[in-house]
Amino acid sequence: MPKSLAELATIARRIRREIVVMIGAAKSGHPGGSLSAVEILVELYFDYMRIDPQKPKWPDRDRFILSKGHAAPVLYAAMAEAGYADTPLDQLNTLRKLGSVYQGHPDVRFIPSLEASTGSLGEGLSLALGMGIAARLDGRPSRTYVMLGDGESQEGQVWEAAMAGAFHKLDNVVAIVDYNGIQLDGFVKDIMEIAPLADKWRSFGWHTLEIDGHDLAAIRKAFEEAEATKGRPTAIVAHTVKGKGVSFMENNPKFHGTAPTAAEVELALKELN
């Protein structure tokens, strides 16, 4: 049964809390880019993707690849909430500990339900193209969604893949850029400007949309439009806020890769109530 926007928003809030708590417990990790991606993953895992967490290897399923693998906590929380057997909710707080299935970056050796191991930036879109091509060859309805970072978009491979995706008319692939304006060393505009980003995707032949990446209805609408678009892949440039939902993390480059202290976790949880 489809979930209401209010229900999805509730799940998003829960996932934000889990992200903050698990990274706090790990004492290392990447809160900013996990929090900026929450609504997009919620829309994918709880509304739009054709998936069955009880049958993670169902061949006709839709697939999601987190190309910006350092945002693993948002993916772990979403999959745990969705009920995959290999992502237990009660173990989220073992993130990054020796032996945990919740590795620092998504790792299929530990969580077979993941679609790909990622962590070296710039590679997920190419993986998505391969899956899209395979689905087409096999005549399957699967669609493949891949999330990239804006800093990640500086990798040349992203644009090699963009060219190839349009050339091969992979209308079963959707690229989503988490355009939060911040990367590791600071603001994207100060490290390596990537604007005008939507124009770049358009010029590479992708049907390109720009949306508010925290607006669940807008995200859903974008996925619908992507699915209705034939003969070329779709890129969704999602404008987001890094650290979204936790005031002291929002737009703060420090929380790209710094874990909150115990006191900061508490503060954050108050805001996320």
Add this chain to the structure above:
Amino acid sequence: MAAKTRFEVKLGPATREAFGRALVELGRENKDVVVCDADLSKSTMTTYFAKEFPERFISLGIAEANMAAVGAGLAYAGKIPFIASFSAFAMNKGFEQLRACAAYPQVNLKVVGTHSGISIGEDGPSQMSVEEIGLACSLAGFVVIAPADEASTKALVRAAAAYVGPVFIRTGRPKAPVIYNGDQKFEIGKAIEVVAGQDVAIVASGLLVAEAILAAETLEGEGVRARVIDMHTVKPIDRETIRHAATETGAIVVAEEHLVDAGLGVRVAQVVAETAPCPMEFVGIQNTYAESGQPEELMDKYGLVARDVAAAVRKVVARKKQ
């Protein structure tokens, strides 16, 4: 070489930190020193250089292949470029560019990889580099350096800048045990005997030098006197020191934080085979990728601590007696 036993291993700055500090000194001394980074300056520690010489710090974004070739271009044009990233990305993403734009034309490019090995800890295998010594040594004409501590890193970064030609330097994330005091001299291609011994030689690099020293102390209690050699330059390798070790001790263990398939060990073995064949054992990562965990836990789990070095020594000494 003065023998040092009773080694007290205390932690000093990380080798990446020493690299960052050395770069600033070099920047002050030579206006041709230019630094490129790929969105990791806060981790590679080129941030110190960036602060003091913003006009000579080139931010290239998350695009390591481009950085490798931009660096080569700077070198062609007479600069002394240092390009830095995690080893995993500098070497793997930039490998073809390093081959075609730097190794083959022999340009004066310095490549520095930080966060080498598995001792980065929690980030896990995608950020760990366990093959770059093999890759760097496969670049014909490259000098390949893997220093163990702060003093050796600083000195060898300076030596790399003074040397004309392509160089790769491997540094690490965690604090590194102090091996050397102030008056030790370092020279590219000249290994250092840090512990004297005649029964077996342990050839080590990076963090394994300290583990080898600890192992040597344990072994001394068992009546085995192990020589410990810091092979800080993997290429060109110090053939004489290896030959001496092989002939004088008759048994060699190589210890490194790297895949055994393609690191220091195979290079030492080649020299041993060519000069004075003797039993050898290898301590390193065995045909696998590690996982997330605390650095010390991982070094322990993947067999890279003094206990493992000592076990390899016992094995090789037993083989020697056969």
